[in-house]
Amino acid sequence: MRVNGGCRGEGRRLVALASAALLLTLPACGDQEAEPGAGEAAPITARAVAAVMLDHLPQDTSSRQATYVDENSPRSLVGADFRYHSDGEDDGDLVAVRLYAPDKSETPSCEGRPRCVTEEVGSGTLLVAWDLVEPEEDPGLVSVSLVRDAEVVSALLAGPEITKDPRRQTDLEPSVDDLIGLVQDPRLRLEADAATVAAGEALRDWDGGERPEGSLDVVDHTGRTMTLGWVSTFEKRWHYLGRSPYVGEFGPGAVGGRARVGTGFLPLGPGVVDVIASPQAPAWADSCLPDFTCREVDGVLFAWRPASGEDPGESWMVHRRADEVVAVHVTGRPMPAKAQAALGGSGFFLLSSDLTDPTYAPNAPSLQTTRARFEAAQRLPDVSGHLPAG
Numbered sequence: 001m002r003v004n005g006g007c008r009g010e011g012r013r014l015v016a017l018a019s020a021a022l023l024l025t026l027p028a029c030g031d032q033e034a035e036p037g038a039g040e041a042a043p044i045t046a047r048a049v050a051a052v053m054l055d056h057l058p059q060d061t062s063s064r065q066a067t068y069v070d071e072n073s074p075r076s077l078v079g080a081d082f083r084y085h086s087d088g089e090d091d092g093d094l095v096a097v098r099l100y101a102p103d104k105s106e107t108p109s110c111e112g113r114p115r116c117v118t119e120e121v122g123s124g125t126l127l128v129a130w131d132l133v134e135p136e137e138d139p140g141l142v143s144v145s146l147v148r149d150a151e152v153v154s155a156l157l158a159g160p161e162i163t164k165d166p167r168r169q170t171d172l173e174p175s176v177d178d179l180i181g182l183v184q185d186p187r188l189r190l191e192a193d194a195a196t197v198a199a200g201e202a203l204r205d206w207d208g209g210e211r212p213e214g215s216l217d218v219v220d221h222t223g224r225t226m227t228l229g230w231v232s233t234f235e236k237r238w239h240y241l242g243r244s245p246y247v248g249e250f251g252p253g254a255v256g257g258r259a260r261v262g263t264g265f266l267p268l269g270p271g272v273v274d275v276i277a278s279p280q281a282p283a284w285a286d287s288c289l290p291d292f293t294c295r296e297v298d299g300v301l302f303a304w305r306p307a308s309g310e311d312p313g314e315s316w317m318v319h320r321r322a323d324e325v326v327a328v329h330v331t332g333r334p335m336p337a338k339a340q341a342a343l344g345g346s347g348f349f350l351l352s353s354d355l356t357d358p359t360y361a362p363n364a365p366s367l368q369t370t371r372a373r374f375e376a377a378q379r380l381p382d383v384s385g386h387l388p389a390g
Contacts, residue, residue, distance in 0.1 A: 043078075044192035046210055048200030049097055050080040056182040057095060057174055062086035066209035067098055071216055071370045072359055074100035076190055081209075084159070093159025095174065097182065099190055102152050108145040115165075123184055124148025128176060133161040142166045144179040153188045155179040215372035220255075223247070227257030227275040229363040229377035230354070235269065237262035237385030244274040246329060254278035255367065261332075262385065268347040271312075271332015277367045281325045285318050292316075295339060300352045304342040307334035315346035319355035326355050326365040 046066035063086060067079030079098035086092030100106070108127050110116035116129035125147045133140040140162030145154040157179060160172055167176045174182075182188075187196045221229075223243050231238050244256035256276035261269045285301055288294035292303045300319045307313040313335030318327040328351055336342045343349065358364035363373060 040194050041191040042194055042197045044099060044188070044190055045197060045200050046078055046080045047203050047206055048192055048197045049078060049099065049188065050082070050206065051199040051203050052185050052187050052196065053080060053082060053095070053097055053182065054203075056178055056185070057082060058084065060084070061205070062092050063207050064203075064205055065207040066211075067096060068209070069211055069216070070362060071218075071373075072362070074102060074106055076101045078190065091159075094156065095179075096156045096158075097188070098152075098154050098156075099188060100152055101150055101190060102147075106152070107147060108143075108152060108154065121146075121184065123186070126180065126183075128167065128180070130162055130166050133163055142172070142176060142179070144176065144183050146183040149189075151190055153183040155183050211372070215370065217371045218368050219371050219374050221277065221367055221369050221374065223255045223257035223275075225369070225374050225377035226255060226277060226365055227259050227273075228380045229369070229373060230275055230365055231259050231261060231265070231273060232377075232380055232384075233361070233363050234350075235261045235265040237264060238383075240382040241272070244276055244329075246274055246327075247276060247278075249282040249284070250276055250278035250325070250327070251280050251282070253280075253367075266347075267345060267350070268330045268332050271330055274327075274329035275365050276327045276329070277365050278325045278327075279323075279367070281318060281320060282327075285325075289316075293339070297343065297348070298352065299356050300348075302343065302346075302348060302352075304335055304339075304346060306337035306342070315342060315348075317346070317348060317352055317355060319352070324367050328355065328365065 050064050062083040064080065064082055067077070067081050069077055077098055077100040079096060081094060081096045083091060084093040084095070110118055110127060110129065113129050115131065116127060119126045123146065127145045127147070128142070129145075130142045131138070131140045139159060141156060141158040142162060143154060143156050145152055157172070157174065163169060166172055187193070224240060228238070228240055239260040241258040241260060244258045247254045247256040250256070254276060255278075256274060258272060258274045260272050263269045265271070265273070289303055289305075292305045294301060294303045296302075300317050302315065302317055304315040305313045312331055312333060314329065314331040315335055316327060316329050318325065330346055333345060336345050354361040354364040358366060363369075363377075369377075
């Protein structure tokens with residue numbers, strides 16, 4: 001790859017064209033630390049971020065697209081991802097630039113990072129952190145972040161092997177100095193000048209990836225969307241059976257659904273799953289159900305009734321989150337009598353983490369979800385595969 005120096009990158013040309021069209025001006029190359037060009041401020045776009053990136057990075061990208069954003073991302077996050085040397089089988093090298101307004105937990109720091117340095121610069125606090133290569137496993141990575149004016153601008157390089165302090169690794173392309181110059185570019189602000197935004201619109205070779213407007217808005221789940229959205233992450237065969245008969249036990253505001261699942265929903269399939277979310281727990285959660293044994297396991301109330309004769313038994317998992325209660329009821333394969341075996345047979349070790357830590361399971365049971373996930377669950381069929389209604 002060849003890095004174009006000075007102001008000869010595509011991004012600068014696009015900004016110049018946009019400036020002429022808008023009768024605006026931008027600072028000359030020697031004024032990179034000056035304030036961005038004149039014009040009314042507007043929210044920066046992923047395309048505008050990409051246009052600025054092209055002033056600091058090689059032009060021969062394999063792809064250029066918006067950074068993936070979901071409900072767990074900082075609400076204000078905007079970014080662009082460049083890939084280099086992608087050949088269809090290998091994703092190639094990644095350079096990603098992201099802007100966001102952090103809360104306290106999202107502000108970059110060197111705490112707990114053994115390979116990280118900070119420096120106060122004129123525009124804020126600069127952090128450079130890296131992970132070294134782990135042969136045959138991970139090539140390592142480099143991240144450069146600038147914290148300024150309650151905003152963070154970060155650049156990530158992943159793909160090249162990081163064999164030592166990347167500030168002294170001369171074969172990196174782009175170099176750490178390139179990334180430092182990039183995050184300090186004054187055009188990279190959540191509220192950008194009009195010329196920068198217009199330059200993004202004029203950008204060539206853009207692969208999209210932006211989220212549709214409103215797709216991350218929070219909406220209320222129905223029992224069906226919650227149940228099928230979650231079940232479909234485990235199993236390709238299901239039959240939605242309708243509203244869970246247990247919803248009433250959870251009181252006002254509860255929603256829930258029931259689905260029959262196949263053998264892909266191990267270890268409990270084939271069987272029936274009830275999925276419930278509610279503002280409050282059922283009354284029995286403070287004691288235990290008749291004929292059940294109850295245990296608190298890793299913050300989850302686990303209640304089970306062992307199999308007896310033709311009765312396969314059943315189990316509950318109930319977890320109290322800060323603002324809601326989520327629960328899963330399963331029946332199908334014979335439920336063991338002993339606690340450890342019942343935990344395994346109920347799917348506790350597979351399913352309970354979705355109740356306690358939904359950050360890593362976006363389709364986990366909940367009263368609310370994003371509009372995009374709601375609409376995706378709405379599109380799922382009531383019957384998938386060759387599973388009998390039973």
